[in-house]
Amino acid sequence: MVISDDLETVKKSGNQYRIESLAKGLQVLKLFDENTVSLRLREICERTGIPMPTAFRIVSTLEEDGFLDRTPDGDLQPGVSVLTLGSAALRGSSLVQVSEKPLRHLAETTGETVNLGILINDQVLYLARLRNADLVTANVQVGSTLPAVYTSMGKLLLAFLSEAELDERIGGHSFTAVAGPNAVTSRAELDARLAVIREQGYSIQDQELAQGLRSVSVPVFGRADAPVAAVNIAVSSSRHDVESLRGALLEHLREAAADISVRLKAL
Amino acid sequence: MVISDDLETVKKSGNQYRIESLAKGLQVLKLFDENTVSLRLREICERTGIPMPTAFRIVSTLEEDGFLDRTPDGDLQPGVSVLTLGSAALRGSSLVQVSEKPLRHLAETTGETVNLGILINDQVLYLARLRNADLVTANVQVGSTLPAVYTSMGKLLLAFLSEAELDERIGGHSFTAVAGPNAVTSRAELDARLAVIREQGYSIQDQELAQGLRSVSVPVFGRADAPVAAVNIAVSSSRHDVESLRGALLEHLREAAADISVRLKAL
DNA sequence: TGTGATACTTTCATTGGGCGAAACCGTGTT
DNA sequence: AACACGGTTTCGCCCAATGAAAGTATCACA
Structure with a gap:
């Protein structure tokens, strides 16, 4: 569709509709995998390159919606929403x-x-x-x-x-x-x-x-x-x-x- | 912490750090559960109250990151990222x-x-x-x-x-x-x-x-x-x-x- | 073939929300 | 006491997110 790669404004992402702040949040979520059970805020920043205040806000939002949980000592883990969503998707x-x-x-x-x-x-x-x-x-x-x-x-x-x-x-x-x-x-x-x-x-x-x-x-x-x-x-x-x-x-x-x-x- | 509910600016959400666009994306994701295997864009709008162009962008972003998939006939379903994230969280x-x-x-x-x-x-x-x-x-x-x-x-x-x-x-x-x-x-x-x-x-x-x-x-x-x-x-x-x-x-x-x-x- | 409805895509101007620098705070360490 | 470290909060700038509105594709029904 988009033929105009004429200018250098091609941007890194091919999707003209991408919402950056949402994409960053998803990027943070994806850090958690089979080998990564829990992360600290600092580690999230290091791995994603997102500056700390922004990461802080992302994490707050994810936490609020149950996508991240906090252990008693402040480590971040995948939250209930991730579990329920994932299992529902699988079983569904x-x-x-x-x-x-x-x-x-x-x-x-x-x-x-x-x-x-x-x-x-x-x-x-x-x-x-x-x-x-x-x-x-x-x-x-x-x-x-x-x-x-x-x-x-x-x-x-x-x-x-x-x-x-x-x-x-x-x-x-x-x-x-x-x-x-x-x-x-x-x-x-x-x-x-x-x-x-x-x-x-x-x-x-x-x-x-x-x-x-x-x-x-x-x-x-x-x-x-x-x-x-x-x-x-x-x-x-x-x-x-x-x-x-x-x-x-x-x-x-x-x-x-x-x-x-x-x-x-x-x- | 926030004692100032003095003004009517209390806002619906208690979290001063919430990122709206991310929260909306998560809200869309959460529409999918055990009873909701697939949705159309229009249904997403109806259920969330998000106007269609915005929902369109959200869905595009979620799709780009593998959180949503599209069936051949355009229905939206939870994507691979949801499956892998969820199972990893569970097994982790x-x-x-x-x-x-x-x-x-x-x-x-x-x-x-x-x-x-x-x-x-x-x-x-x-x-x-x-x-x-x-x-x-x-x-x-x-x-x-x-x-x-x-x-x-x-x-x-x-x-x-x-x-x-x-x-x-x-x-x-x-x-x-x-x-x-x-x-x-x-x-x-x-x-x-x-x-x-x-x-x-x-x-x-x-x-x-x-x-x-x-x-x-x-x-x-x-x-x-x-x-x-x-x-x-x-x-x-x-x-x-x-x-x-x-x-x-x-x-x-x-x-x-x-x-x-x-x-x-x-x- | 035409008409209308429906569902989705794209444009565009407007503005508020996302952004990161920098300051601040609390805790633990030397 | 001084310092380092990880996290929280402030602040002002500005651009990216937003939704109205227009555009398009597809289908149903005549």
């Missing part, structure tokens, strides 16, 4: 609701760790996860994201994208992240693997994410003919080789995915 | 982490629905919940809140507050909400029940929240001598009478709570 998703029973069944019949994930840009977002008792598993939780190209769910979902969409999402990927021994290291290699996945209809990851981890994924379909999500079974390499994944586990996985797909279409 | 809480195993054990040995909750103002916030197969249960999920005075966990946690704190939290409570047949209906009645709870060290709710539901709760302690959370067992009244709750179930519950407390103190 019909995909998650509908998957609950099939996933539980899958986990029980196979005894393995199972996951449900969707594609967000170049990342896989884990929407549900049922862990088994394996000592070594990927360190992900509901809400975590991982680079799509190193995971079986991610590659599966990438495989169903058009060439253009694929470019858009992973065109800039550097393939240099720390990953497992068999990780893809170039776009060409990725394209080849995606072709195989398209061919066989399922996706396997053999120690691509990390040493010792394998997984197999299949698609979940909604009403449209593109997959809306992926389900997988993740195992320790010590207990299952690649062929084992292609056998009974894949069969159970397919049943679960089909079950979820049917329930989705029935909505 | 050491209380939830530490409770996982004991709660699972409790659920398995008793076969009942078990919950973990904390007190937020006059509400109980459910941090963890393991449901059994009962047809009728309270319609709560992780992240849900319920009025403390109608729940066993809530009353238990209220019972440990000082008179002043109690006043502050439920001083304005009207006791008129739709609740179960045995719900407390006055502050005096509540005080009496809290006294009993303090006496016996556990809390029972017998169809106070809703017809057909009973539960029993005990406290979880951290390093301080006030409880940090409550654990409960929630049953259908058709399968357990009140005396049954006081028996073996209470015993198992106490063990789980003690287990969690020990783990908390070991951190």
Whole structure:
């Protein structure tokens, strides 16, 4: 739409409608993640570059609305609103609701760790996860994201994208992240693997994410003919080789995915 | 602090540091809850009273930062940032982490629905919940809140507050909400029940929240001598009478709570 | 094809609210 | 007592946030 990048007034942000003060507040909220349980005002300033009085006002506002809480000693933590919002969003998703029973069944019949994930840009977002008792598993939780190209769910979902969409999402990927021994290291290699996945209809990851981890994924379909999500079974390499994944586990996985797909279409 | 309510400039909000535009953005975010999965721009305007151009800008900003997503047909939904933030906050809480195993054990040995909750103002916030197969249960999920005075966990946690704190939290409570047949209906009645709870060290709710539901709760302690959370067992009244709750179930519950407390103190 | 309604997008002028420098405060440390 | 540090409050400037109003796209119904 905006053709006028003629002047140097392009601004850093592409959105002409962005409200700066709101964006700053969101930026502060996003500082809190799995590794960052609590922060002090000073740390918020350091990490964001926002001057202290402004950060103070932002924090006051976030606190007032329950998005931040203060521990007795003044540390700032995500507040109730964040919890309620997040859980509501997660549970509100019909995909998650509908998957609950099939996933539980899958986990029980196979005894393995199972996951449900969707594609967000170049990342896989884990929407549900049922862990088994394996000592070594990927360190992900509901809400975590991982680079799509190193995971079986991610590659599966990438495989169903058009060439253009694929470019858009992973065109800039550097393939240099720390990953497992068999990780893809170039776009060409990725394209080849995606072709195989398209061919066989399922996706396997053999120690691509990390040493010792394998997984197999299949698609979940909604009403449209593109997959809306992926389900997988993740195992320790010590207990299952690649062929084992292609056998009974894949069969159970397919049943679960089909079950979820049917329930989705029935909505 | 601010003694000057002398002028009529008291303003609706008590916070002199509030940033209006940020607050409005948060208000929009909060529209999304368990019953509100998606909204249109027009609905956002109607529900908040924010004029459309402003709402448009707010939504653009929230979208840009991943706090809102747009379905193919333009409906607005909570975005990835909300999911990741919320789950991170939930999982980041050491209380939830530490409770996982004991709660699972409790659920398995008793076969009942078990919950973990904390007190937020006059509400109980459910941090963890393991449901059994009962047809009728309270319609709560992780992240849900319920009025403390109608729940066993809530009353238990209220019972440990000082008179002043109690006043502050439920001083304005009207006791008129739709609740179960045995719900407390006055502050005096509540005080009496809290006294009993303090006496016996556990809390029972017998169809106070809703017809057909009973539960029993005990406290979880951290390093301080006030409880940090409550654990409960929630049953259908058709399968357990009140005396049954006081028996073996209470015993198992106490063990789980003690287990969690020990783990908390070991951190 | 035309008419109108609806929902959203863009413009624009006006102004109040957001902004950061700087001063201030409280607490702990040397 | 002097200092440092983290947080709070003041103050005045000015621009970014605001909403009225105009513009556009889409759909429904004739």
